[in-house]
Amino acid sequence: MVNAPDRTRSSVGTATDMGLAIHTLAARLFPICRSITGNGVRDTLAILGQQIDMAVHEVPTGTPVFDWVVPPEWNIRDAYVKDGSGRKRIDLAKSNLHVVSYSNPIHRVMQLSELRSHIHTLPDQPDLIPYRTSYYSEQWGLCTSHNALLGLADGEYEVLIDAEKTDGHLTYGEYLHKGSTDRDVLFSAHICHPSLANDNCSGLALLTLLGKSMQSRKTRYNYRFLFAPGTIGALTWLARNEDKVARIDHGLVVSCVGDGGGPTYKRSRQGNAMIDRAMESVLCCGNRQAIMQDFSPYGYDERQYCSPGFNLPVGLFQRSGFGTFPEYHTSADNMALITPENLAFSYQMISEVIDIIETNWTPVNLFPKGEPQLGRRGLYASLGGDKSAVQTSMAFLWVLNLADGNYSLLDMSLRSRLPYADIFRAAQLLLEKGLLGGELPQA
Template sequence: MEGTFPRHELDAHLHSLPELPDAIPYVTSYYEERWGFCLQQRLRESLPEGDYRVFIDTTLQPGSLTLGDLVIPGRSKQEIFVSTYTCHPSMANNEVSGMTVATFLARAILERGTPRFTYRFVFAPETIGPLCYLAAPGRKEHLRRQVLAAFNVTCVGDERGFSLLPSKWGDTLTDRVARHVMHHLCPNYREYTFALDRGSDECQYSSPGVDLPMVSVMRSKYGTFPEYHTSLDDLSLVTGAGLKGSFDVILRCFDALEDGISPLYTTLQAGEPWFSKYGLRSTLGAFKLDMRTILGLGNVMSYADGRHSLLDVAEKMQVPVWELFQYRQALQRVGLLRASELPIEQ
């Protein structure tokens, strides 16, 4: 693009934000050829009248799209699917925070050894990346068949609170686990709706014919914070505490899926077990003696009927599911309990 334009004609090709005069907006034109410049409102207002020479040295030609697809095999072929995007990395919270947290989540899973479920982490440009990824022969069918839960990781770096965009159904296993974890770790989180508030990779992965049960766990939701899609979304907006908090929430979702959704089974005995016989409870009869432990052990055993999971028990007790992991482990250790390792059908 090359030419000379008077100030008033140039102005039609300039993009700025009057409400944020020091910010440079992020403006794109993917679907129609046009040219323009993004700049601060203050600079735009300072441009004098006169002629301006414009020279933009760009090309438009067939190219390629690079994406990352990390698969961590588990004992089950059923998958936990994680998506994050890579398309405009100058924006720290909107973009780089998701890549960062997803990378550390993948590393955490790898460091734990073989997980129960298979984990798939996809790093790709937003929108067009999932479309290209899903276009691979057989991939859509594979994901529909194998994905048990799915998470979109974006806008996870600031400290302004948490938000949740549920799946398009709103009642999938992913929704249940995300709400459970956020209720206990960040109870003041804000929940949006898929019908009115979607706008990221969940649009593609939840489209008809794909239908992955995907939720987005975020800090400030995309489009809701003032720095969104501007030059102000820089590293000053992202904090270590913000990233770590998001990492903790999503990793707890993984924990709940790994250890909290299997049916529980008792051993073949009738009646409540005598916990003190197994060293799990004091023989001293006192009502206030570690009631939290007594209730935890008792409820895990009481609901171990092959129909309830630890997540079911935790919700009945109104405690985080990971609090019950220790009781399940103790009961398994002494032979009072067993948990199913069979794949869970969606």
């Protein structure tokens, strides 16, 4: 039996519960100082692993990954800038953003003039600390608010970055929900950003609890949840799973899902894959509105999944698009930016896409000549002439009209602009009444 899209899941009470749970989990991830390698990733996966049966993979430094090599492991213990009076003017303990991620270590006294060239600020947002990285290059650097920088008097400062780059591992986590077929859906979230709430504690927490909630659901597809550092993590996973890549029928990169913007969907490179069409149905049908973007090769790990050698049907789902909100890559991307309500709605939209992927089928109208008489089957308002009674019948009419064998339920949703769930329900009822034939997907 096919599993009907279950909209009770999205009822107010349940949605709020789920939103709160995602928000709470994101809050536990927020303080950790993540980078592309190191203990921050491990600590994060340990927390997520309390929710789902996470497989943690460790890939040694120096492992070749396509055109890349797994870099040294980076860990940091402390970082500060002390002024002449011994007062810490920049302090890692206050914000993980104060150190440039993957910065080289340093411990030296220097003049402000020298120090200044290693400090990154945002002159246009003078109260915020920027987020900066120096992967794959040998630099040291610190970040602080522009106003804090302006407050530093000339003179000597003690600069400490107590970090190390050593042979170690790249760490990523994977959770597999098994389905009844050998076809896969990929959900991917980057795990390399330090204390940034929307980008991407929100995505890590949402996907983890989505995976958890799916444990009670029989599905046709296998669902692979990947929590890996940006770029090098996705590449590493692809390199180690080349034999499985051809099994991926649909995929989403999930990021920035806790703010109130968008929703924003960036299509896969294919542009008209089923995931692209399913997202259009979820985000745009039923009078919903969204920002729909064509693929471009800048962004998150869809860059790797959609590289020409893979060209996977993987899109990017966000609320506000990266780079479009003022808090992006600053200390203002904190837990106050993301809300349970927004997280719940993001969760619901992804759940609706899963419903489409799992339940879509192509019905055939068994009474194709004219409309069958819906009224005597209780499927049609019995009092004619009323302008409003029509709405409830539209899904029946659309399904019957398009059920010529060329339209799946998803196709019908897109052509009618009705929500997929309405189309699905109408088809179920018509099927029960013996008006439709066709082969249903089996979970």
